[in-house]
Amino acid sequence: MTVWIAVGATAAGCYLMKLLGLSVPTGLLERPVVRRFAALAPVALLAALTVLQTLGRQHGHGLQLDVRAAGLAAAAVAVLLRAPFLVVVGAAVLVTALLRALLAG
Amino acid sequence: MSAVTQPPAMDAVAPTARPTAAVVRDSLGVGIAVGISGVAFGVAGAGAQLTVWQTCALSLLVFTGASQFALVGALAAGAAPVAAVAGALFLGVRNSFYGLRLSERLALPRAVRPFAAQLVIDETAAVALVQPDRRSTRWGFTVTGLSLFALWNLTTLAGALGAGALGDPAAYGLDAAGPAVFLALLAPRLREGGAERAVAAVGAVLSLAATFVVPAGVPVLLALAAVPLVALALRYRARRGAEAVR
Numbered sequence: 001m002t003v004w005i006a007v008g009a010t011a012a013g014c015y016l017m018k019l020l021g022l023s024v025p026t027g028l029l030e031r032p033v034v035r036r037f038a039a040l041a042p043v044a045l046l047a048a049l050t051v052l053q054t055l056g057r058q059h060g061h062g063l064q065l066d067v068r069a070a071g072l073a074a075a076a077v078a079v080l081l082r083a084p085f086l087v088v089v090g091a092a093v094l095v096t097a098l099l100r101a102l103l104a105g
Numbered sequence: 106m107s108a109v110t111q112p113p114a115m116d117a118v119a120p121t122a123r124p125t126a127a128v129v130r131d132s133l134g135v136g137i138a139v140g141i142s143g144v145a146f147g148v149a150g151a152g153a154q155l156t157v158w159q160t161c162a163l164s165l166l167v168f169t170g171a172s173q174f175a176l177v178g179a180l181a182a183g184a185a186p187v188a189a190v191a192g193a194l195f196l197g198v199r200n201s202f203y204g205l206r207l208s209e210r211l212a213l214p215r216a217v218r219p220f221a222a223q224l225v226i227d228e229t230a231a232v233a234l235v236q237p238d239r240r241s242t243r244w245g246f247t248v249t250g251l252s253l254f255a256l257w258n259l260t261t262l263a264g265a266l267g268a269g270a271l272g273d274p275a276a277y278g279l280d281a282a283g284p285a286v287f288l289a290l291l292a293p294r295l296r297e298g299g300a301e302r303a304v305a306a307v308g309a310v311l312s313l314a315a316t317f318v319v320p321a322g323v324p325v326l327l328a329l330a331a332v333p334l335v336a337l338a339l340r341y342r343a344r345r346g347a348e349a350v351r
Contacts, residue, residue, distance in 0.1 A: 003155060003159055003186075005186065006190050010173075011163070017194070019218065021202060021208065022204040023218060024205070038201070042196055044304050044328045046196075046288075046290050048311070048312035048328030050291060050309070052182070062317055068281045071278060072281065092278070092282060094278065096281035100278060
């Protein structure tokens, strides 16, 4: 149930933000400070999400280094080679799965 | 979904009015290339223990990739729902700014806006805003938006069903898909300049340090402090530089 509420809240919020942009008079959101924050905020969030989901402990505090980091390293190499989106994701998944299987076996 | 917009669609832009066929071709290219990435989201939703319905509802109703991935990632990590939703919403703020720029260019009738709004995302803005005239802007926005919406939702369903059939997602390395998605979205922004790289670095360090102190889901939000911190640091450096010249 909680998940459905989170889904609904995210959907409503994201839709209203899209509609707001199309509807408000130009100039209201055009202040340089607002623009600059809106441009850089996703960079901070995406960087945080990347490292947290690579090093964060599942269900708990603190950090944990495991094969996910090797997977992300593979993704980083793919990014540097300007590989398409799905190749980047595929590289991370493949390397993580292979290493996990090797280490378990 | 932003990183996935590949430059070729934009390289082809001519300075004068464009033939509709060229606009449609570019738009379909982006729509299809990014649309099939919905598979990754479907898998991520299943990995986060969401039902197929919940995963599909996110693609239909939220329809902005980074926010969707952020929400399911945070829920999977055991974040409080409020923190998870807040992170997703912050990532969605940029769509307001796309809408603002698009509304001038598209000049949509009032009655159409509520429908067009759902299609205001990274890719439609990227394609539409580089078109030289209103007609091709409208074509680019509509064709990119509709093709991406259709494919993104179909492939989300496929990914969610497929992952559900596989069993434990970690055994297939699918827990590494989330961070790789974020890295792929982040990469083009890092190529833009020093301020972007500084914000990313400070945001990453802040959020990692915060995991030891605050509950799951909150570290992501604390990363936002990197934006004013870097802005202040850059302003300070600029002032020192100006004084040194004097």
